Amino acid sequence: MSFQNKTVFITGASRGIGKAIGLRLAKEGANIVIASKSVEENPKLGGTIFSAAAEMEQAGGKALAVQCDIRDEEQVKNAVALAVEKFGGIDILVNNASAINLASAAQIEPKRFDLMYDINVRGTFFVSQACIPHLKNASNAHILNLSPPINMDKKWFTNHLAYTISKYDMTLIAIGLAAELRKHGIAANTLWPRTTIATAAVKNLLGGDALIQMSRTVDIVADAAFYILSKPSLECTGNNFIDEEVLAKEGITDLSEYAVNPGGKLYSDLFI
Template sequence: MELAGKVAVVTGGGRGIGRGIVDRFLAAGAKVAVLQRRPLDEKLAEHPDVQHVPVELQDTEEIRTAVDEAAEHFGGIDILVNNAGMMFEASISDITPEQWDLMMAVNLRAPLFLTQAALPHLRKRGGGSIVNIGSIEGIGANPQHAAYSASKGGIHGMTKAMAVDLGTANIRCNAVAPGWISTELSEDYLTGMTDSAAARAALNDLHPVGRVGTPEDIGDLVVFLAGDSAHFLTGEVIVLDGGRTARLSSP
């Protein structure tokens, strides 16, 4: 198995994209520490290769303690996936300083200090892989997403900087920029529309592959980026969106 003997830390791994990553990591033979505030569901909580570490990602001291706890539990860390994030909609005119600061604290500051906390453990293992979850909204933007797009654009830039700074320690850093991924939240959004079937069909038609993505699609790519097969790949932001952003609008 690709990740046999590896230990991964995944933030926000209990649901959505994070859950797809965790499930694929477990299938690839890794042990996984899930760092998040919410408890895990029964299936994940009872898995022998999963540890839940409660943490408030706005608190840098809690971050360091949680990472150290994960390393102690499994005997080290080989992989860090900075997945946890948040999103809200607000116009440029209406964004408050408090909203902006919260978005940056969770989406941009936390990944930096999670990486900082993981570095001693990665160095002890002789290197490792960091995967940051960005977004196609770090490349383009939807209306009223200025704060979210700024945070994800920051993740993309920080990923490249991490790759430059950490390469000599044999630590690689890449980012995945997902497009529309089917999660509980996105399904609730579609279900709440007046004609959800038509909205779903129109959304699928935006993608050359004919469908939206799944958390497992993201998980498959993250497994590759975390594994030894990607040993010469670092500093990249990989768009995973079923071809949506590659497709030109009709003339």
């Protein structure tokens, strides 16, 4: 599949994995809609919708920066409408925006719980709903959620129950949409990294510079997304993909180029 002039709507694309996916597809000539909140740079996180849009265009694509808090359905509807007005439709949706809090069930505050559910679950659901009418008109429509395979090992529920169930709900949304939308030729899949990925969230919330050194770059997830979204939507739907497994099926088994510290120890991501 050619991505030339295909329109890709990505939530949380001002930095990290979402931005990397946007850049990868922009290199193929795609139109990238950056639907994110950041209009002023946070020194700890870096990037805004405007700086990301400039990079997408430098990479070879076209870009639309739209300030959008996906917790607000009116902002979501507006972002989708602006995307369709500028590019004529939406071919691909990447539900990347996510909130993380690893507090235990005994400790998590209601507002932190609500934040994760409003972004990870409610946001993913209603962004998908808003895009569906336009995806139905696309020739090879895809929805891709950045969420893990559902692993029922109790260790994933023991220490951070709220986060786990919010991410599993993102996966359930993809599974459900795959079944519901197959008749319309719309694929829905999930993608998750085998290892931790060198993002601001990993550095600031999980393990600092030490964990970054045991991580892979965002490029591995972006390349995996590229291959998934290249597949025929009628043949590739309802899957829970792991990045390195996607690349292996494409004959890419030497992943050393993706390591922050080539040859060093890699740290497995959550749910793997």
